[in-house]
Amino acid sequence: MLNTLTGVKGRLKEDGDVHPLSGIRVLAFTHYAAGPIAAQYLGSLGAEVIKIEAPAGDYQRSGIKEPTAAADAPSPYFLGMNRNQRSLSIDLKRPEAQAVIREIISQKDIILENFRPGVLDRMGLGNSALLAKHPGLIYCSIAAYDPAGPGRNKPGQDLIIQALSGIASLGGAADGPPTPAGGYIVDTYTASQAVIGIQAAARQRDQTGLGQWVRVDMMSCALHLLTSESSYALNAREQACRGRNGISHSHQPASYGIYSTLDGAIALVARPASLPDIAAALGLSDPVIPLLEGSGAWTNRDEIAGILSDRLRQLTSNDALTRLAPTGILLAPVRSIDQALADPDVAGELVREVEHGYGGRYRVILEPLKLSGSPLVFDRPAPDLGEHSVEVLREAGIDQDRIDALIASGTVRATEKKR
The missing domain is CATH 3.40.50.10540 (Crotonobetainyl-coa:carnitine coa-transferase; domain 1)
Incomplete structure (x- = not known):
């Protein structure tokens, strides 16, 4: 051989x-x-x-x-x-x-x-x-x-x-x-x-x-x-649940998640403090900002993610990444195994x-x-x-x-x- x-x-x-x-x-x-x-x-x-x-x-x-x-x-x-x-x-x-x-x-x-x-x-x-x-x-x-x-x-x-x-x-x-x-x-x-x-x-x-x-x-x-998630489950009174729109982790607020675009999908990881910048970059300040009051990034996460989803589906992945890059958040295209x-x-x-x-x-x-x-x-x-x-x-x-x-x-x- x-x-x-x-x-x-x-x-x-x-x-x-x-x-x-x-x-x-x-x-x-x-x-x-x-x-x-x-x-x-x-x-x-x-x-x-x-x-x-x-x-x-x-x-x-x-x-x-x-x-x-x-x-x-x-x-x-x-x-x-x-x-x-x-x-x-x-x-x-x-x-x-x-x-x-x-x-x-x-x-x-x-x-x-x-x-x-x-x-x-x-x-x-x-x-x-x-x-x-x-x-x-x-x-x-x-x-x-x-x-x-x-x-x-x-x-x-x-x-x-x-x-x-x-x-x-x-x-x-x-x-x-x-x-x-x-x-x-x-x-x-x-x-x-x-x-x-x-x-x-x-x-x-x-x-x-x-x-x-x-x-x-x-x-x-x-x-x-599931070290982090298991610890939360063992110690938290209220258990986290999956979101309906793009949030891909049960413990994370908006805008964390995977979002479809015109030609693929992108991943976003951002702290709640970055949401105003994300909204502005996508032309969504008017519908998003009122939802951020208090702990809105968590309590309104599905509604916020839904708004982001609707907008991002109108953009190509490259366009979305280009618009969001100046905000300083972590973001990336979703690649296939071949691409990776x-x-x-x-x-x-x-x-x-x-x-x-x-x-x-x-x-x-x-x-x-x-x-x-x-x-x-x-x-x-x-x-x-x-x-x-x-x-x-x-x-x-x-x-x-x-x-x-x-x-x-x-x-x-x-x-x-x-x-």
């Missing part, structure tokens, strides 16, 4: 390189989104990450891709979330596979998993069994709800957690349905929390020699995303082109962390299914005859490297 990553900054990992997680090995029992994103981040910080996959592979390998893509073409989702990992494809439902995994695990490893709670326990690969045998092991579990809590068996997914946590309730107009975030924000934030927890546990292990069970759940992470990725202020740092044996080149988004003394690793494209099975098993001391038998029985899947 081709293993070339090119771009403005960053380079392949070389022998002798030292990165924050150099010398740490991660066995990643991960699929879908949160687990692979966390595993990829650990790999980008220098850890050796082995992705443990069933012979059928991670669902994301083919789950979401262009309708015109070839049947065997990988999904951009998989390519973007599984960089810097090797693939060991093994059927964990078989006892001989479970035995192999237990042989591979060492005292100093990190286990990262986002299986349903209880699945790995039934295979003898749960945190209790492995920590008892390997006290120095760090075992990180990602789940929808706390895997040690009363809701541990409840299923979850990003949209479901947005709905249950209250995130979705905050978006959209008051007289319409709630609007969730358009991206998998809970998955990505949960993955980041897992990486933080794993690094904290690794630091403590350096001091004590002992590992621990690290638990990260999507529901808690979703509520933590073309922004020279960020694209050079975040976007990297990868040449891959799957066929041709593709581009990925890198982690946002910047470390002056140890740049993130851009080591491997997302692996083919079972590409490293033989390599990983040999490194674990399993002889070739046994490897051949595991492959012949269907317990292990091995894929020849593509050149």
Whole structure:
């Protein structure tokens, strides 16, 4: 398989390189989104990450891709979330596979998993069994709800957690349905929390020699995303509600929000004191100023936003931004993802082109962390299914005859490297 990553900054990992997680090995029992994103981040910080996959592979390998893509073409989702990992494809439902995994695990490893709670326990690969045998092991579990809590068996997914946590309730107009975030924000934030927890546990292990069970759940992470809003809900007598006209945050007064224009939309963020200037810039002083008396920016926010909305729909985005710029408020056009990725202020740092044996080149988004003394690793494209099975098993001391038998029985899947 081709293993070339090119771009403005960053380079392949070389022998002798030292990165924050150099010398740490991660066995990643991960699929879908949160687990692979966390595993990829650990790999980008220098850890050796082995992705443990069933012979059928991670669902994301083919789950979401262009309708015109070839049947065997990988999904951009998989390519973007599984960089810097090797693939060991093994059927964990078989006892001989479970035995192999237990042989591979060492005292100093990190286990990262986002299986349903209880699945790995039934295979003898749960945190209790492995920590008892390997006290120095760090075992990180990602789940929808706390895997040690009363809701541990409840299923979850990003949209479901947005709905249950209250995130979705905050978006959209008051007289319409709630609007969730358009991206998998809970998955990505949960993955980041897992990486933080794993690094904290690794630091403590350096001091004590002992590992621990690290638990990260999507529901808690979703509520933590709402730190300000949750604090308000816990302490305020009167709860905030969504506005009807353009106000995109339940706690903000006019003119905060997204407004449609003739050719798109713009975002405005301003203090109430700026509303007279905004009104003047748009020729709306007469209808708006009387509504600002006292706490009118809050109590009359829907009416004010409605007036602004009617006016801004008559202007192009560029015209609206030009008129409002002298007021000194924060404002911006609403861009598409394509437009955002073309922004020279960020694209050079975040976007990297990868040449891959799957066929041709593709581009990925890198982690946002910047470390002056140890740049993130851009080591491997997302692996083919079972590409490293033989390599990983040999490194674990399993002889070739046994490897051949595991492959012949269907317990292990091995894929020849593509050149």
